[in-house]
Amino acid sequence: MSVIIYTNTCNGQAITSAATFESYNPATGEVLGLVPSSTQEQVQAAVAAAKAVQPAWAALSDEERKGYLMQMAKVLEDNLDYLAKLVTQEQGKPLAGPGSVFEIQGCIGWTQVPASLELPVEIAFEDDTRRDEIHRTPIGVVAAIAPWNWPLLIATWQIMPSLRTGNTVVIKPSEYTSICTLEMVRLLNTVLPAGVLNSVSGSGEVGGWLSSALGVDKIMFTGSSSTGAKIIQASAKNYARVTLELGGNDAAIVLPDVDPAKIAQGLFWGSFINMGQTCACIKRLYVHEAVHDAVVEELNKLAAAMPMGNGLEEGVVLGPVQNRMQFNKIVDLVEDAKQQAANFVCGGAAMQGAGNFFPITLVTQIDNAARLVQEEQFGPVLPIVKFSNLDEAIQMANAVEVGLGASVWSSNPEQAREVANRMQAGTVWINQHGTIHPMVPFGGIKQSGFGVEFGVDGLKAVTQPKIISINKALA
Incomplete structure (x- = not known):
């Protein structure tokens, strides 16, 4: 042909x-x-x-x-x-x-x-x-x-x-x-x-x-x-x-007053729309210790339920990484996290066969200084950092050289707005992430x-x- x-x-x-x-x-x-x-x-x-x-x-x-x-x-x-x-x-x-x-x-x-x-x-x-x-x-x-x-x-x-x-x-x-x-x-x-x-x-x-x-x-x-x-x-x-x-490397902060089951879909697609290959995806997730395990469990359930494969096939909702250069970068960051003894809740290894397929990967027990947290992975891998002190979480979220988007997740609108005002990003969403709109200005700060x-x-x-x-x- x-x-x-x-x-x-x-x-x-x-x-x-x-x-x-x-x-x-x-x-x-x-x-x-x-x-x-x-x-x-x-x-x-x-x-x-x-x-x-x-x-x-x-x-x-x-x-x-x-x-x-x-x-x-x-x-x-x-x-x-x-x-x-x-x-x-x-x-x-x-x-x-x-x-x-x-x-x-x-x-x-x-x-x-x-x-x-x-x-x-x-x-x-x-x-x-x-x-x-x-x-x-x-x-x-x-x-x-x-x-x-x-x-x-x-x-x-x-x-x-x-x-x-x-x-x-x-x-x-x-x-x-x-x-x-x-x-x-x-x-x-x-x-x-x-x-x-x-x-x-x-x-x-x-x-x-x-x-x-x-x-x-x-x-x-x-x-x-x-x-x-x-x-x-x-x-x-x-x-x-x-x-x-x-680039973005967007941070999301989850406060202890959330219902993990109610926010799970928003967190999942906020992180993994287009296999995480979106500038304004959640790339770093900071979750309060009171709800950390429950949030991780809900995300893991969703990851297991999402079919991955050739996007022309019926029912598939997750596809491959677009190119080999990006695929190799993701593998490198994942391998570095393994060397740091991070915990892989799911995923963590490239899928066998044709194509650039890498499964949805949730990583916990990872230090905020790890490369997977500090470098924008731009792929289907999400580092989840547990925190106990909100001021420290905000400091970690802001301590990067980029600032495209960010989000706060809370059932308390007033507290969420206070946190949003302290986060350094061009757009800060509350109880949503990456939900751009053609009437709403969008752009970044810093690098x-x-x-x-x-x-x-x-x-x-x-x-x-x-x-x-x-x-x-x-x-």
Whole structure:
């Protein structure tokens, strides 16, 4: 059977490259297709195409651009099954549960919401003599660099607000999940003017060329903190504004007044949605000694009841780790925890057979200083640290260099809010974790990046303020 060769989209045209690379199914190891390795000249051509059409796109009315977004939402809806199957095959998350169908549904919602929002002129100051207005104008060309964990949803977060506000986009998908992203861009181009949305695929080198390209005015990146630092360096060449959503290593604190059975589902999916391969997953769980054993028992029951396997098979709700690099990192951290004599309640060893399968793993009797606690594992392994003193738990939760999300679990709303106010994170959830919403700003602090996405604040992040100051006496 011949292998499909996928294409990039530049100025509305399908673009191939002389060199290609293989994309794999992480559940089976099979080759899904060949992906173009974009050249530096192709990256420059994509930026030039976006630059050339940006003034005309920005000149459209808000209502016209909203209309285009609604057309794109319809394209996503019409192709939901096709795109979801591609995501399952290439990323690994199952079709069922909070998997690939859920991801495409999220793409539709995160397209419709920016189309519903307004950015009216704001009055900064006005008196009898003057009026100062804040107008929101496009930045220009947005370079979007998408990750492999939620390849279409996060791409949507980057693309749709940018297009809504009059920018044009060049997107580089992760080299691990290129096919589904390239296909989404191809489909969206069936309703867009040529050049408004373009793609370039390839290794990290391609991302570097795109980030530093002259003509790029804004960079949106979701990924690791180490790559985020390289993005900042690259932006010095073109003075592009930057939004970074980087690593999390989120902490959750469980207070002694909870009902373990009632919070177990929230803790489980807060930790293991997408096999823990989500920036805002619980990566460190601090549980008060009074409920520690009961919480662990409830989580263990859920872990045993969740079917894992090839996500195309009916009933499967947990899939493989997406790529071998991440798989090996998880194994390394687990082996280190074993050397520290941590207790493995379940899991702890890679599954035999094809694919990057690692079982849900709960680890107790682990020191807070262990690598598995201090380093973001980004996988299906959860270290559970017992505490007796709440102040110490908060101190442990805050004692990392990242701060994306965090959560507090308690039946006492007042105490939960007090703890939430002391936790260092861009978002602190109470009795839930990772429950993002398209109307609610989301972003990190410390080395988890800067800038926000979603809602009106997310739209403002892909615009620049233009002040019009009026002398009333002469107006």
